[in-house]
Amino acid sequence: MIPPPAHSRRDPAGHHKQLCREIERHRSLYYQQDQPEISDESFDRLFAELRELEAEYPEFVTSGSPSRRVGPEPAGKFDSGAHAAPMLSLDSSDGREELEAFNQRVSKALGYQPAYIVEPKLDGSSIELVYRNGEFVRALTRGDGTVGEDVTQNVRTILSLPITLDASKRSVPRFLSFRAEVMMRIDFFGALNARLVADGAKTFANPRNAAAGSLRQLDPAVTARRPLEVFAYDILAAEPDPTQAAPAEPELSETEKPRLILTQEEVLNAIGDWGIPVAPGWRRASDTEEIAAYQEALQSDRDEHELEMDGVVIKLNELARRAELGSTSHHPRWAFAYKFEPRGAETRLLEIANSVGRTGAITPVAILRPVEIGGVTVARASLHNPRLVAEKDIRPGDRVRVERAGDVIPQVVEMIPDPGRTDPRSKRWEPPGACPSCGTRLVEQGPRVVCANSALRCPMQMAGQMQHLAGKNALHIEGLGERKCGQLVREGLIKRLPDLFELTEKALVKLDGWGEKSAKNLLGQIEKARQGTALWRLIHGFGLPGVGAAASKALALELGSIEGLVTAGEERLQEVEGFAEVQSRQVVEYLRIPEVAEMVSRLAGLVQVQIPEQPLRILKGISVVVTGTFAPRPGESAEAAAIRKEISEELRQYGASVSTGITGATNLLVRGESGAGSAKLRAAERHGVEVVDRGGYERWLADRLAEAAASGSETLADST
Numbered sequence: 001m002i003p004p005p006a007h008s009r010r011d012p013a014g015h016h017k018q019l020c021r022e023i024e025r026h027r028s029l030y031y032q033q034d035q036p037e038i039s040d041e042s043f044d045r046l047f048a049e050l051r052e053l054e055a056e057y058p059e060f061v062t063s064g065s066p067s068r069r070v071g072p073e074p075a076g077k078f079d080s081g082a083h084a085a086p087m088l089s090l091d092s093s094d095g096r097e098e099l100e101a102f103n104q105r106v107s108k109a110l111g112y113q114p115a116y117i118v119e120p121k122l123d124g125s126s127i128e129l130v131y132r133n134g135e136f137v138r139a140l141t142r143g144d145g146t147v148g149e150d151v152t153q154n155v156r157t158i159l160s161l162p163i164t165l166d167a168s169k170r171s172v173p174r175f176l177s178f179r180a181e182v183m184m185r186i187d188f189f190g191a192l193n194a195r196l197v198a199d200g201a202k203t204f205a206n207p208r209n210a211a212a213g214s215l216r217q218l219d220p221a222v223t224a225r226r227p228l229e230v231f232a233y234d235i236l237a238a239e240p241d242p243t244q245a246a247p248a249e250p251e252l253s254e255t256e257k258p259r260l261i262l263t264q265e266e267v268l269n270a271i272g273d274w275g276i277p278v279a280p281g282w283r284r285a286s287d288t289e290e291i292a293a294y295q296e297a298l299q300s301d302r303d304e305h306e307l308e309m310d311g312v313v314i315k316l317n318e319l320a321r322r323a324e325l326g327s328t329s330h331h332p333r334w335a336f337a338y339k340f341e342p343r344g345a346e347t348r349l350l351e352i353a354n355s356v357g358r359t360g361a362i363t364p365v366a367i368l369r370p371v372e373i374g375g376v377t378v379a380r381a382s383l384h385n386p387r388l389v390a391e392k393d394i395r396p397g398d399r400v401r402v403e404r405a406g407d408v409i410p411q412v413v414e415m416i417p418d419p420g421r422t423d424p425r426s427k428r429w430e431p432p433g434a435c436p437s438c439g440t441r442l443v444e445q446g447p448r449v450v451c452a453n454s455a456l457r458c459p460m461q462m463a464g465q466m467q468h469l470a471g472k473n474a475l476h477i478e479g480l481g482e483r484k485c486g487q488l489v490r491e492g493l494i495k496r497l498p499d500l501f502e503l504t505e506k507a508l509v510k511l512d513g514w515g516e517k518s519a520k521n522l523l524g525q526i527e528k529a530r531q532g533t534a535l536w537r538l539i540h541g542f543g544l545p546g547v548g549a550a551a552s553k554a555l556a557l558e559l560g561s562i563e564g565l566v567t568a569g570e571e572r573l574q575e576v577e578g579f580a581e582v583q584s585r586q587v588v589e590y591l592r593i594p595e596v597a598e599m600v601s602r603l604a605g606l607v608q609v610q611i612p613e614q615p616l617r618i619l620k621g622i623s624v625v626v627t628g629t630f631a632p633r634p635g636e637s638a639e640a641a642a643i644r645k646e647i648s649e650e651l652r653q654y655g656a657s658v659s660t661g662i663t664g665a666t667n668l669l670v671r672g673e674s675g676a677g678s679a680k681l682r683a684a685e686r687h688g689v690e691v692v693d694r695g696g697y698e699r700w701l702a703d704r705l706a707e708a709a710a711s712g713s714e715t716l717a718d719s720t
């Protein structure tokens with residue numbers, strides 16, 4: 001907890017003013033600059049403090065107080081526009097008691113235990129989408145809840161958003177406005193940040209900021225390159241309003257009359273019918289037990305989801321009853337966000353150590369007073385890079401906020417301000433003058449500080465490389481983690497990566513902490529890896545610059561062997577999915593370093609590579625665009641987005657290139673049942689591109705396969 005500044009009790013009015021200023025500043029950092037400085041939890045705490053103060057001193061409350069507004073006023077880069085209806089926020093908590101209290105309030109007001117709809121709370125950027133006569137005309141950010149920024153041109157570039165609503169299943173009101181969330185999938189977020197790091201640009205703190213930042217680009221072409229998606233969850237306003245029994249409109253024929261929407265369930269179905277993606281996974285819940293079970297289930301595998309979520313939203317299902325509960329100026333009383341437990345905790349920073357990564361990058365490491373986060377005790381965390389520590393003046397003795405997500409190394413995400421800094425350890429941190437592992441001079445590479453020595457002569461670099469080679473996405477040798485890799489290198493058993501295969505039981509048992517059993521176990525695992533490792537895993541284990549697991553798979557698929565990899569020139573690499581000019585050059589240059597070339601050839605000789613049976617590359621040179629929303633077939637459990645991804649992956653496996661824009665070179669457009677943009681369909685027509693639905697695509701592929709079988713087309717495996 002941040003102790004209240006001494007003056008707060010003496011000068012509550014001054015404190016109120018200071019809190020308002022502070023909250024406005026953080027809101028602006030969050031909403032307008034997409035670069036928050038503090039976590040949501042810390043922000044919520046400031047906000048709670050403001051509310052408490054205002055409850056005690058109601059005279060401080062003015063219409064300008066942050067407690068009376070949802071977000072900051074628009075920043076002015078874009079035109080502003082008024083929302084069709086106020087975009088309120090949600091009452092929220094991660095406490096079960098608060099959830100029970102919410103349900104009790106609602107049940108009491110209604111006089112019965114109502115049914116709710118529970119939805120994932122998507123952690124993206126909130127927007128309003130407006131359609132007139134079924135055509136997309138406007139998108140506004142939430143802004144202050146009344147007025148937002150007009151980001152129509154940028155939202156137009158989001159491929160999954162239909163430009164024309166589908167009226168085939170349900171008539172479309174003349175005016176329709178939706179509340180939706182713009183999202184960036186986690187893997188794209190990772191890839192985007194990796195690219196920003198490579199360009200020496202500022203990275204985004206999380207997918208939400210990445211989505212918001214991408215949405216607020218002044219050049220829609222930049223937004224178009226960012227893989228954004230949009231999911232709607234509410235109708236904000238409609239005319240004629242399908243949620244109200246329609247006054248007789250004689251000019252409407254029976255089929256044009258809007259179908260009445262009386263529940264949240266029907267709202268979500270209608271949104272889907274019109275072709276707008278709906279956040280997957282919503283369901284009905286009839287009591288708080290079911291709500292809590294749903295929240296726990298989503299929370300327990302939150303690190304596996306493709307979309308970032310920070311809780312679940314509970315909404316009274318019956319729309320007509322909502323009016324009875326009403327809203328505050330901040331949130332409706334008929335909805336509640338039951339949030340996930342924070343991924344982080346606060347603790348004290350004891351010391352700052354320096355570690356050297358496998359690429360030689362120096363990373364300051366926070367040595368922490370141990371703290372439990374999600375059942376795991378965290379005693380160290382990454383501080384990213386030396387520049388950050390210096391800029392933020394992070395010091396031993398500071399209180400910090402630490403977060404962890406899945407397998408990712410815990411990170412210090414925030415410092416909790418402590419103006420006095422009375423801790424005796426508090427001393428300005430000095431970046432190291434030389435590599436802490438080998439003493440070699442350090443060089444600056446963009447935001448990174450790197451040891452100039454070769455990994456062969458820098459023990460920590462070598463240990464990092466070993467750990468990477470043994471990692472889950474490489475040889476997958478369990479039990480060879482950071483500590484053991486460091487030990488094997490320090491003790492001189494591993495001087496270069498291939499030495500892994502020369503370890504002996506005799507040498508291992510002499511080491512501290514090893515016994516016969518653990519040595520045998522490790523050697524068994526190494527032998528297993530030696531006898532058969534998928535090609536992509538070995539490639540990934542080499543640690544090529546900028547090549548992660550996905551890129552390694554692409555290299556393995558395209559090049560078919562280690563020989564194919566080392567002989568591929570830049571041009572050949574650029575033909576591999578996802579490899580642009582710069583990265584192709586980096587990989588080729590890296591593989592040419594004599595020590596690297598030797599390591600690669602020795603490992604290739606030691607490890608038996610399993611080459612998966614390659615599908616026929618019968619679609620090489622064919623260019624396909626996949627667009628729209630694919631409705632799952634009866635009995636199919638996949639979500640719409642997963643189906644599209646599956647089709648794209650299948651096409652790629654057969655060697656086709658899958659792109660997003662239709663050009664003269666496009667051969668085929670595969671469209672979902674809904675949500676295929678009219679501009680795309682027109683472009684396809686203009687270029688004479690064949691358009692097929694999912695069934696048509698399957699027949700088309702079957703025909704190509706039959707043709708290939710008849711002509712005896714060669715496989716990739718044959719050609720290598």
Ligand code: IVH
Pocket residue numbers: 088089090119120121122123124125126127179181233234279313332335337
């Ligand atoms: S309902 C009046 N449903 O959470 C109803 N909001 O913290 C207000 N959000 O501003 C929103 N997923 O941006 C709703 N399924 C969902 C949501 C959701 C994410 C966001 C939304 C809202 C914020 C409030």
